[in-house]
Amino acid sequence: MTLTQQAPTSVPELTPNQRRRKARADAAFEPRLGGKILKWIFLLLAAIVTFFPFFAMVVIALKPGMAIDFPGSLMPTNLSGDAFKEVLSSGQLMTWTKNTLIYSVVSVVLVLILASMAGYAFAKKKFPGREAMFWSFLAMVMVPFHVTLIPTFIFMAKMGGIGTYWGLILPSIANAQAVFLMRQFIQGLPDELFEAAKIDGASEMRIFFRIVLPLCKPVLATLGVFVFLWHWNDFLWPMIVGRTSEMWTLTVGISSMHQQNVPLSTVLAGSVIALLPIMMAYLMAQRYFQEGVAGTGIKG
Structure with missing residues (x-):
């Protein structure tokens, strides 16, 4: 028996162009x-x-009762949760948290409903003066809030809204940025969907709640996170409207701790607790948030 030895496969030599x-x-x-x-x-x-x-x-x-010196205070040693226990045991913090939740959650719901309705009208409905009305409304974005602060306060005071929840919430629900974002997103939805629904006899409210809102879930989640963040961190208007500590929000209440000679560790513990709901809101809506930002940027 003879063994046939296979010759090694030769590597083709590169041409000068290929070598370059x-x-x-x-x-x-x-x-x-x-x-x-x-x-x-x-x-x-x-x-x-x-x-x-x-x-x-x-x-x-996590270092209550210790002198603050840098960078030594930033070393994670000798940690204690006493400052968090002190803050959580305070009845005021619970009141401020309740006020902030009411202010933020109710404002988010109202802003999303009104902005989506207005965005649908500006995007898919044809009526005289639509463009002029839209751009006039959008021009409100360029007006600083501080310019309208005194007239808004006088109006709310005459309406009896100072020191009430509705006086805290009402001036913030007309959000021009939210309307603009909703209009840009809804403009990208195909007109055939709405025409087919009208042929089937669907009313405008049914089209809005059964077609528009389900398709707008990503942008609604994005707006919800933004609006929740704006209201949760709002300071000036809640400070003006909330005359007593019973109506303060977390930002106003934590700020007032500086005037009461409260230790810095306790103030920061309250700030950490106030930050947690924002992080939870983002984590819960993260998937829709990313889809909404990407989708609105492409369609707008």
């Missing part, structure tokens, strides 16, 4: 790799800078 292209590709690989490394270093530094204030707030809140 390979050399250029190898030379370009190193700068691309270096650019990626620099990008990741920059993103890492940006993440550290962004996260640092939250880290400092949590660490100092």
Whole structure:
């Protein structure tokens, strides 16, 4: 029996053009790799800078009764939850949290309903003066809130809204930015859907609640997170309307702690607790939030 020895497969020799292209590709690989490394270093530094204030707030809140000195106070040693226990045992914090939840949640619901209705009308309905009305309404974005603060306060005072929930909520539900975002998103929806629904005999309210709102879930979640964030962190209007501590929101209440000689660790513990609902709201709506931002940017 003879063994047949197979000759090794020969590698074809590169032509001069192929060698030049390979050399250029190898030379370009190193700068691309270096650019990626620099990008990741920059993103890492940006993440550290962004996260640092939250880290400092949590660490100092966990060191009650200790003198604040930097950078020693930022070391995660000798931690204690006494400041959080003190804040949570306070009845005022629960009242402020309740007021903030009512203000934020009710405002989110009303803003989303009114903005989606207005956005649907401006996007799909044809009526005289539509464009002039829309752009006039949108011009409100360029008017600073402080310019209309005194007239709004006088109006609400004459209506008896000072020191009430409805006086706190009512001036904030006409949101021009929310209307603009809803209009941009609804403009991208196909007209055939609405025409088919009308042929089937659907009323305008049924079209709105059965077609428009389900299709607008991503942008509604995005708006909901933004509006919730705006109202949860709002300070000036709740401070003016809430005459007593029973009507204060968390931002006003925590700010008042500085005037009561409350320790810094207790103030920061209250700030950490106030931050948690915002993080939970974003995590719950994260998927819709990302879809809404991407979709609105493409369709707008």
